[in-house]
Amino acid sequence: MATSGVRGKKLGGLGQWWGVLAGALLIAAWINKAAGPVVIVLLSSGVLLWCFFQAPVTCQAEVRGRTDGCRNNASGLLLGCHIRQHRWQKLKMLVVRRQVRAFCSGLFSDGKATVVTLAGLGSFASGLAAFIPGLADK
Template identity: 55%
Template sequence: MAGRKGKKKTGSLWSFLAFIAVIALWAVPAIGPGVIAVLSAFVVLYGLFQAPTWCCAPTRKNEFCRNNASGILLGCHIRQHKWQKLKMAFKEQAPAKALRRMLGNVNGVAASLSAVAGTVSASAATVTLLAK
């Protein structure tokens, strides 16, 4: 039983370790921007679709769901919540509301910051790659 918990914990931390590696790779001039762009893209995808966060989909009582979810864009085990969170990303005022809910806990903040920083890093690496 202890082996599974340790494996799951390591699996949930690999993106944050990759994020630290991306930051470290920017300081190494021998590493090309292509490698940094690919690693940054993995960090972004993990933050959007796999990082452990709360669901935060609206419930019938106009509160937010506190079930565990995978990623910023996906909901919990309830099928309707998966679609609600995806719809919230594209509605007019829903992204701001979803962002406030997501930043209410440490996991959401870590996933959001790594996704944003990964996006900036991937963009900068792509521009550097195209400029050469």
Template identity: 40%
Template structure:
């Protein structure tokens, strides 16, 4: 049976933007505006579209916080559960310590890849702006 909708490969389009940034590092083909646009696209991908775990707070048991392990999109958005959709940016986010806020950045392989790709993309873009 043929698959419906978008292909699974399309959900990783941001890593293509990162590849373009990395390949353009040694050349002078791009100007500062192109680097800024590519960095903006990479930021949007990482925050709102990269396939990662949800990481929203399920429950608190004393000092222990349990995080949701459902699949979601982006480091800011939650999973399919209504309570988790915007929880990462909601009131719970503001009451957490920095350690608890950034724990979702390293919660799994996909989140690590998204976080590292944005960090590398930022460094490459800054290097491209000042060459």
């Protein structure tokens, strides 16, 4: 029983990156058009949700006395880390304070954030493109 717990933890670490796997499947679905537009839309929205609410990026919430902000792992581009004040910091920044530019600069702040942001943009574009007749189907 004790070993299964360890294995679960390992899978949990990898499981955070399922969005990348879905992204790879999405690319495969575009190359091999047998999948069809429905599969593409489903995969696209899956990847998009992952980028927004699950992707393992850095929190970056403002911390007094630190220029680089909070370094904890956050869940997704729209949410912060486990600290309660950080959790909704980015959504608040967008919705309440309208700091769109500050939010956007955080999207490319490091390698992980850039990968997740690009995956989000790509899946968003692919989700839209799937609705264009003749593009996603044969």
